[in-house]
Amino acid sequence: MNTTQDKIDAVRGAVVKRPPFCSGVVNLDNNSSKLFYERQDKTAGLLSLTSATTAQLEDLNRACLPATFQLDGRDVYHGPYIKARKLGVDHFATKIDLHALDIVKMVRKELLEGPNQNKPIEVELYELNIYDAGSFLKVHKDTPRSEKVFASLVISFPTPHQGGNLILRHDGEEYSFDPSNILSKAATPSAACVAFYSDVEHEIAPITSGYRLTLTYDLLYGEEKEENIDLSLGSSLAMVTRSIPEVSLLQAAIVNLLQDDHVLPDGGCFGFGFRYTYPAFTPQETDDDSDSPRSSLKDVLNQLRGSDALLKQVCDTLSLSVTAQVVIDTERDEPSLMLIPDLVDLSESQVESGWEEAVSDWTGGREVVDWESESAGDFNEKIMWVTPRTAFPTFRTTYIIADYKRPIVAGLQGDICLVVKVGPVGRRETAGLSASTSSSRATSVDF
Numbered sequence: 321m322n323t324t325q326d327k328i329d330a331v332r333g334a335v336v337k338r339p340p341f342c343s344g345v346v347n348l349d350n351n352s353s354k355l356f357y358e359r360q361d362k363t364a365g366l367l368s369l370t371s372a373t374t375a376q377l378e379d380l381n382r383a384c385l386p387a388t389f390q391l392d393g394r395d396v397y398h399g400p401y402i403k404a405r406k407l408g409v410d411h412f413a414t415k416i417d418l419h420a421l422d423i424v425k426m427v428r429k430e431l432l433e434g435p436n437q438n439k440p441i442e443v444e445l446y447e448l449n450i451y452d453a454g455s456f457l458k459v460h461k462d463t464p465r466s467e468k469v470f471a472s473l474v475i476s477f478p479t480p481h482q483g484g485n486l487i488l489r490h491d492g493e494e495y496s497f498d499p500s501n502i503l504s505k506a507a508t509p510s511a512a513c514v515a516f517y518s519d520v521e522h523e524i525a526p527i528t529s530g531y532r533l534t535l536t537y538d539l540l541y542g543e544e545k546e547e548n549i550d551l552s553l554g555s556s557l558a559m560v561t562r563s564i565p566e567v568s569l570l571q572a573a574i575v576n577l578l579q580d581d582h583v584l585p586d587g588g589c590f591g592f593g594f595r596y597t598y599p600a601f602t603p604q605e606t607d608d609d610s611d612s613p614r615s616s617l618k619d620v621l622n623q624l625r626g627s628d629a630l631l632k633q634v635c636d637t638l639s640l641s642v643t644a645q646v647v648i649d650t651e652r653d654e655p656s657l658m659l660i661p662d663l664v665d666l667s668e669s670q671v672e673s674g675w676e677e678a679v680s681d682w683t684g685g686r687e688v689v690d691w692e693s694e695s696a697g698d699f700n701e702k703i704m705w706v707t708p709r710t711a712f713p714t715f716r717t718t719y720i721i722a723d724y725k726r727p728i729v730a731g732l733q734g735d736i737c738l739v740v741k742v743g744p745v746g747r748r749e750t751a752g753l754s755a756s757t758s759s760s761r762a763t764s765v766d767f
């Protein structure tokens with residue numbers, strides 16, 4: 321890794337790259353673990369998904385039909401692609417409620433980013449599958465049954481078996497999900513769930529003994545924007561397993577970038593686009609005469625999730641100051657950006673000519689130029705965009721141009737980004753610079 325661009329790319333990769341799946345373990349009570357099913361002779365069977373006996377699983381296996389596999393639009397039976405059995409949704413029933421078990425919340429929290437985050441998620445049960453010794457499913461992508469489908473969800477039950485790992489491949493990485501291993505460690509009757517994006521290639525390794533029992537679902541985007549998204553997980557979702565501890569990777573990449581003397585030699589800032597949206601991006605409408613404060617961008621720092629949270633965590637460790645800021649393109653001849661430290665309402669404010677000086681005075685905003693821009697003279701503060709600005713957290717305000725004949729209402733629009741303040745070579749740390757005590761979290765990393 322030699323060039324500065326390589327080092328920027330390494331930081332970007334460590335922030336942007338996330339596993340294409342999420343997984344967890346849910347507790348199932350007696351009621352939600354009941355499975356009712358129809359045998360081929362039309363009689364009904366009942367078993368507990370968390371404590372089925374081998375005889376019961378044999379009976380369920382007989383009730384099932386050979387599973388098919390969609391290949392070039394045709395249903396393929398057995399053969400080299402698939403050996404498994406299935407029961408269609410009209411032939412079984414359970415009381416499993418993915419919403420009540422917080423599985424839908426987990427999917428939203430872990431898989432949905434940016435503008436998709438508040439979309440309603442619909443769940444469609446697809447089929448039940450049972451895999452006995454010698455069963456397998458070869459590498460494939462799930463054939464989308466509708467264009468609204470964005471991911472597949474599989475729930476695996478604690479039926480004793482060996483083999484049958486789900487292997488997922490995406491973006492040059494391979495991940496293995498082994499429900500029988502995960503469930504053998506669970507203290508209470510539980511099921512393991514895994515959700516992965518539709519473009520993820522996957523396969524099921526051969527089952528070597530026992531029965532592997534699963535329910536598969538399609539996850540779809542609904543139409544309307546969901547109100548009051550609550551992402552707090554209740555007690556039924558016992559554990560969410562994430563596959564890669566990314567902290568050390570990101571930390572090493574940022575340190576490497578900061579150790580490069582070509583990078584912002586006189587200090588400046590790193591810019592990162594947000595990967596998630598947060599409630600604080602949407603200022604509450606307040607009554608004109610109410611004193612309640614508008615929501616502040618400082619609140620965002622306590623709401624961070626996923627790789628946004630990871631970035632804050634690493635910057636705190638490295639004593640780099642992180643803030644959420646509004647970024648607006650100025651209207652100057654030489655391109656520059658105005659960074660404003662909070663959401664401001666300028667609708668009552670009057671400007672005589674260009675808004676830049678006035679907004680800077682009112683808000684403490686400062687102008688920065690791209691670190692590689694032609695106009696990046698010695699006196700300008702510089703910004704290096706590590707991940708691109710994302711336009712979904714948008715800021716808007718109006719202001720008044722005080723024309724001598726009659727005032728004109730004009731609009732300002734910007735994005736909201738994470739800004740990491742970086743000191744000059746040799747003094748990169750910026751957190752708590754105005755405080756007299758040094759941060760106890762500071763590491764011994766030498767920039």
Ligand SMILES: O=C(O)CCC(=O)C(=O)O
Nearest residue numbers: 462474486522524534536
């Ligand atoms: O059971 C699993 O883990 C995955 C099932 C699967 O890939 C499918 O049914 O298409």
Ligand SMILES: [Fe+2]
Nearest residue numbers: 460461462522
């Ligand atoms: Fe699949």
